[in-house]
Amino acid sequence: MYQLNLGKLTVTDFLNQYWQKKPLLIKAGFKNFVDPLTADELAGLATEDDIESRIVSCKAQQWDMQTGPFTDFSSYGDKNWTLLVQAVDHWHPGAAKLLDPFRFIPNWRIDDLMVSFSAPGGGVGPHLDQYDVFIIQGEGKRHWRVGMPDSSLQQLCPHPRLLQVSPFTDCIDVITEPGDILYIPPGCPHDGVSIENSLNYSVGFRAPAQKDLVTGLADYLIDHDVTGQRFTDAGRSAAISAGKITDSELDSIQQLLQQLIADRQQLPAWFGGLITRAKHELDLNEPDPHYGSDEIAEYLEEGSVLSRTGGLRCCYYQQDPASDILLFINGDQITLPADELMTAQLLCDHTELIASQNRHFISSEQRLMLMTNLINQAYWYFSE
């Protein structure tokens, strides 16, 4: 278990003063930091087809970017390149634990854990991202500079697949050491250049844009065959120009959309489905044959530990204590009775369930069935 140490700040201070506002260096954010993986293990992940990886290098002032899988790293030499692997939390349970200290930001806002290895001089260059990130320094040292958002910065494209920014003024200039953490809000330029072989762990966030929301709502209406109200124009006047689209017609169109958006009834369902859909491949290994619920009960009684598959997105929503609970797992919705809040919380708030917690799932037939299904879908698995 990694324990986040904000020094003199409380989590609430951090949220009030820094979150989405300004960058922060959290010196020794993890005390006595132990890397969950080695550079060799990371390189191993980058050889896999299902895992998204890329190498950014800069040799003789020429930026380059290659996408994985990679079979051989020797051509990159021992300087000026970095290997970045996405969604390492999906493939490496130990690394996935690095997300947990940041869950004071809710699950649905967390995207994935990206891990980078950089040789001395390596980095992706000065750039900015649209999302918040905590960058944890693992093994090695890196020279990091971070600035405030600055609309005068120019987008540079030193290679067709690399977006960088013009030189920026920094407000943080630091050589990060193992366990140091940088918090960087959206739009803040940053640049990390390795001093020695270095591992960095990026806890990345997501924040849906208006386009994502409209698309998600549209998909929901299509999937659930919800037509909604149709345009009506009783009492209209005769068209003077048959080809004209009038403002009063557009008013009605706009109202139809406004009514749909104003309806709070379906919002939790479509948003929960949208926001828990996996963006990166999951490492799902369905048990074969499937377990019977009696077997599951037996293992849980014996004290087995259950782990949630890395990167599985789980959330719930309950309008008020008397309402059904909407449980969202990997884009699917399961409706639970109002008094099953504990079930939803165990499944969503924890990535590991120990014997004392698992007793909850053997104490009712419904819960046992639910857990049996989740295990048979490979969403949870016995880890001990």
Add this chain to the structure above:
Amino acid sequence: MYQLNLGKLTVTDFLNQYWQKKPLLIKAGFKNFVDPLTADELAGLATEDDIESRIVSCKAQQWDMQTGPFTDFSSYGDKNWTLLVQAVDHWHPGAAKLLDPFRFIPNWRIDDLMVSFSAPGGGVGPHLDQYDVFIIQGEGKRHWRVGMPDSSLQQLCPHPRLLQVSPFTDCIDVITEPGDILYIPPGCPHDGVSIENSLNYSVGFRAPAQKDLVTGLADYLIDHDVTGQRFTDAGRSAAISAGKITDSELDSIQQLLQQLIADRQQLPAWFGGLITRAKHELDLNEPDPHYGSDEIAEYLEEGSVLSRTGGLRCCYYQQDPASDILLFINGDQITLPADELMTAQLLCDHTELIASQNRHFISSEQRLMLMTNLINQAYWYFSE
């Protein structure tokens, strides 16, 4: 040219009293009606791959429905079946003219002209539609009954591909004769049973539903790479339950959507594109080789007549007299300068352009170029 005769009613009376409100029999709505096509011609269209057609029959109380193309009609005998062909206005310029008298309802609300041939006893059975329709009686006679919307009616499904309703109380019970027109609002049950071989022309309307609008907006944002604003949560409090989606988070999500919908700026563009996209195949015959603008100018000077391809959807929007005009043709947008309203109106308000109108297009290089492009895309063609 067909001339609509509403008897004692003006168009405004019709719109105030009947449109989207209650059914109306317009006796001799077209005086001395001459069918634009024959039953044989209709059968010919139903043999084509590109044209949507179906035959509904009821033999020995057994309903059946087949979809075209059809090669042989003899198996249906001389009773109790009807052939329905969609979007005949796309394929038959003469029949397309039946839409024009109804253009006091604007273009974008008009869907297509469906034409049916029914043998004695033929009909699709009692049913209701979601859209307004004018049903014109051509050759022959048919017994039509129409009722008011009635939520107590039951949906029946006498065949997997036929939706009918339980027996309804009529407010119109008539034997229609050539030139009679029935107006039927959405949701009104209706049933037409042929008395003798009969042609019926349905001028059908469309009315986008909330689902269509959201989907249209989503497609627009994707096509135009408009990301819009992202969710933000500066000043948030620490999650107590990491898996919980809170009401205040949903408030922000809802606000993002509301802001997007409230923005009137992009509405005309995406709506105009959506509503002018063809639902049925168009009969587009691109000139080969393409015309040069000099040739077009020559033909127009000589007095050639231009026709708009049947079913081509054309609309325009202008916010105020000083704003650019958005011209929408078949889902595409063309922006015209504010003073080109005449150009937009000629293209959108007319399905045929005669010599005096075409002078407008030779009086400026831009207009001639526009018309040349439209002709080379087969959207307009020389008909005389």
